[in-house]
Amino acid sequence: MNVRATAAETAGAPADEAARRIVELVARARDAQRAFEFAGQEVLDTAAAAAAWAIMEPARNRRLAELSVRDTGLGNADDKFRKNFRKTLGLLRDLQGRKTCGVIARDPVKGIVEIARAVGVVAAVTPSTNPGATPANKIVNALKCGNAVIVAPSPKGYSSCALLIDFIHAEFEKAGLDPALVQVLPEPVSKAATAALMREADLVVATGSQANVRMAYASGTPAFGVGAGNVASIVERSADLRDAAHKIALSKTFDNATSCSSENSVVIEEAVYDAMLDELRRSGGVLLDAAQKAKLQAVMWQDGKLSERCTAKSATRIAQAAGLDALASREPKFLMVEERGFGADHPFSGEKLAPVLTVYRARDFAHAANIVRDIYAYMGAGHSVGLHTAQTDLALDLGERLPVARVIVNQAHCLATGGNFDNGLPFSLSMGCGTWGRNNFSGNLDFHHYLNITRIAYPVAEHVPEVDALLGDYFRRVGR
Structure with missing residues (x-):
């Protein structure tokens, strides 16, 4: 059965025709999922392993990584190759031995038995920044839990995602699995098609633009979506500065900062500010002066929006785009700018998706925490914060x-x-940001989010506590 419609079949199709094709796509997935869900743990594990090996196998991984960079213009192929492999390998580690169907827990004291149940058809919305690793993560999790999945990739990332699906289908053929369990929206992917898929699916898991996340939450279908990234890290005065600089540089430059978890700002205590800047320079950073900063800002943001000229490009290319040729000739690994303000009038305080690091000076640790709070009041609330320190209790x-x-x-x-x-x-490649980030979960999206749990309640011996046993302390402190 062909589960990928061609561009020719959908190009120019009216909205109702496109919606009809989505309905057919979901119907095929639903038919396959109903049989798959009850096939047993070994079959579910086989499907998850097949999807994982589809992206991990070195030759296919290399093709996906290079195609991703070629067609999206984002990141670099070597880092994507490492990301595709390590993130999927780590996911397999997390899933190994996990029971995701049938009885998964018994509590004889409470008389509760828990049964894992699939959610059905999952709509997986994925970004152009990770067109291989993110859909693979969602597909493996969904299959492990007995679900079918239909991917709605970004238009730029379509070619990589479609190739990944082809690789998965090749593995499925070897394993005797139905290819309709994993499908991709037909090209060209549109907002209307993605919205239609969201409405027809049983669960939406959305990673990428905040517009897609909001659309997921508004779709009427249960949804997990993630908040905006804009990570800040604090360097406290007791930190190993060389180690901190090395790790911040590694994080800031990996895949040209396509990750929402890459630092956008570093907040350094005044006592070690100059020394830390020196270490960041030794790790490949270049600090811009005020005039250079103004040129960089002009090229990075146009009409208040990040420019594609700089997004996920190397620091050298960004410097060239900003007309900073002398700086570009030094081939910096990342660029640094000093900042004091926050908000739209200070765009460097926001997410940059580029190897550009904003540096704040803090009087002490309490002031550093307040600076991070001000940054997140503008963008990035709920995601995460980094801390480099020898006093780990400060975390x-x-x-x-x-x-x-x-x-x-x-x-x-x-x-x-x-x-x-x-x-x-x-x-995971999808980090929930809690209510701070307007999300309904605050953990890393993992297999638990792809399951329903049925609970059987058996009768147990009745135990009704005395009121004083529960409220006695309150009565003693406050009175009746």
Whole structure:
């Protein structure tokens, strides 16, 4: 069965015809999913493994990485190759041995038995910044839980996503699995088609532009969407400055900063400000003066929006675009600008999706935390904050006071936030930002979000507590 319509079949089709094709697409997925859901854990695991190997196999991974950069113009192929492999490998680690169908838990004391159930057909909305790794992550999670999935890629990322689906179908053929379990919207992908898919699906998982996330939440279908990134990291005075600079530089430059978890700002305590700037320079950063900063701002933002001329490009190309040829000749790894303000009048305080790092000076740790709060009041609330320090208990203070779902301590932020082999966060490319970021979840999107849980309640011995056992302390402190 052909589960990918051609561009010729849909080009110029009226809106009602396009909607009809979406309905047919979902119907095929639903038919395949009904049989797949009850095929047993071994079949679900086989499907997830097939989808994972489709992107991890080195030759296919290289093709996907190079095609992604060629067609989107975002990032660099070597980093995408590493991301495709490591993120999928980490996901397989997280899923290994996990039971996602049938009885998954029994509590004899409470008389509760839990049964894992699939959600149905998943609409996976994916961005151009990660047109291979993000759909692969969602597909593997969805299949592991007995679901079918239809991907709605960004138009720029369509070719990479479609090739990934072809690779998955090749693995499915070897494993005897129905290709209708994994499909992609027909080309050309439009907002109308994506919206129609959202309405017809059973669950939407949306990563990418905030417009798509808002559309997901407004679709009438249960949805998980993620907030805007604009990560800041704090360098506290006790930090190992060389280590901090190395990790910040690694995070800032990986895949030309396409990740929402790449630092956009670093807030440095005054006591180590100059020394930290020196370490950042040694790690490949170049600090711009006021005139250079103004030129960079003019090219990075046009009519208040980020320019494609700079998004996910190398620091050298960005410097050339800004007319900073002498600086470009030094082949910097990333550019740095000093800033004091926040908000639309200070665009460097926002997300840049480029190897450009905004630097703030803080009097002390409390002031640094307040600067981060002001940054997130403009953009990025709920995502995460980095902390470089020898006093790791300070992370608790940030976790209790700042509007963030994650505090990343002494790690390369963009590698750590979505899970890494040296921390315990789930491997994911979609990080929930909680109510701070207008999201309905605050964890890393993982397989749990692709499941329904049915609970069977058996009768147990009745136990009714005395009122004083529950309110006695309150009565003693306040009175009856």
